[in-house]
Amino acid sequence: MISIQHISKSYKDVQAVRDISFEVQKGELFGLIGPDGAGKTTLMRILMTLLIQDEGKATMNGFDVIKDYKKIRNIVGYMPGRFSLYQDLTVEENLNFFATVFKTTVSENYDLIRDIYIQIEPFKNRLAGKLSGGMKQKLALSCALIHKPEILVLDEPTTGVDAVSRKEFWEMLKKLQEKGITILVSTPYMDEATLCNRVALMQKGKVLNIDTPRKLVENYSRKLYAIKSKEMHRLILDLRSYDKTDTAYAFGEYLHVTGKNDEVEASEFENFLLKKNHTKLQVFDNEPGIEDVFMDLMQE
């Protein structure tokens, strides 16, 4: 459905995207995961025909992003990272306006947006600028869907949205996927990666790895320990100074720590830390998550 071949793009002296290639299958929910500045937005803007790549070729449903940009605009729905609807128009006016510029009507495709729109319908006469973050996001999604697109491209849709709304939003995406829409979504939140069919881990304009979230975790072969003590800050400094430590990162209330090799035992960390007078110490084996995979990939 989406095919990306050797795409590169530079702005003046920053190379935003370097030689990226991957495919997204029809009906797939595909995630672009990576920190700010990884090149996710640039890649999406190229696919949305808003930017022209320096090198490479990309097609959306077989349409070339440069040659057939007009056709692409008819079959793709886009939700930019920033709220980009008219703040001085009401919810209903925004929806009607976007329906008309796509030469359709709200009633024609109401089926598709009903589940989402029904939640904001009580506020349909409110100005879009006066909506809460979660509602703005639902309105933006409704507007992106109003012309019944085959592909939906969402740039960090859950950034700055509360945890409950985020969960709801992903449920909506799942439902849209069931209706046969191919979805490309980017997010800086690792926990959302597990909700995608496949993810591409991106950093500094490059794709580090592409796979299902499960395979990514399974392929992570290293031994991982979770460590906690009373003084977390001193703990991380001490661990990083220890010659048998490879990496030590804070994850929630624990530190996730790997040894230089997999022979380093939990007891070795424990003894070292006890010598450093750490109290209330806990050290145990930990199951790796997608974050650990990403941190590990970033190292290389």
Added chain:
Amino acid sequence: MKTLFYVLQKEFIQVKRNKVMLRMIIMIPIMQMLVLVFAATYDLKNVNVFLVDQDLSSTSRKLASKIDASPFFTINNTSFNPEDGENEILNNRDDMVLVIPKGFERNLMREDKASLQLLVNAIDGQSAQIGYSYAASVIGGFNKNIIADWKGLPEFKPPYQINTVSRFWYNSELEYKWYMAPGVLALLVTLIGLNLSSTSLVKEKEDGTIEQLNVTPIRKIQFLAGKLIPFIVIALFDLSFGLFLARMVFNLPIVGNLGLVFGFGVLYLIGILGLGLFISTVADTQQQVMFVTFFFMMIFILMSGIFTPVESMPQWAQTIDQINPVYHFMRVLRMVVLKGSHFGDLIHEFVALCILGVTFLTLALKRYRKTA
């Protein structure tokens, strides 16, 4: 067509919701017509004169009262010391010092000639010149009769004299407001049109809405037409409102054809709005846009001939003025409103405005791309 209709509807709703903009659309014509037209006048009404009469003769008093009797001059202060007068000019309290030296009358009688000194504050060159020539003509009139008067002879009449009778066409009373009003109207339309069009496109950039719009199949021409038409309507409304005010408040005679005024208005606005759109395709923020539009407006307006006649500008400036749309439109307004010119008299302006309009609009269309 349906898309264009909705785009227009959207623009009008946005204008309607923008309370500040709405107020400006109503207030600008009122303020400009009622304040600017009255205030920006060259009619010199009140020149304060400082009199230094060191002669204190009957002739000098007669001269002084003649000056004071003129509607243009008021003798504000007197002294025997010319330096006091100079101080008054320095402090901006008086505009002119008239010094009548000691022995003025005696010299006039004995030697048939005498001198006066006139010191004029020329900070404002124009009013200084006009004030000086008024004073000179008062003194000249006095001069003509003084000797005959004094000697008790009948009024002196030279054997031959060229008598000039002048008549001011198209504005016989030299009513300054009638001259200013069409000029201010042109300013008004420019201000509204350029500001509205240049800020509206860049606002879509700032709000990010252009990004959402660019991924829709909306056509460039539809989008730009949606930006042009509402502002043409608003600016034409202000033009008619301004004309109405001028007619009611200062009885501006509208000699020519109103259709011609509005026809040229539309043509002119297409050019001005095209320029506004072009500026906003180049700029990224409203602040940048305001800077650039201000730059253009200053040059256009100061060179348009609203305050100073274009004919007295240097030749190169007059040549440059050919690309100044305000200059052409102001000429059209003055010619049609005051003189009743027909389309045939305005071919030059018509061609110039067409060329400028097409150029600005093409630039805007070329520069606005849906992809970065």
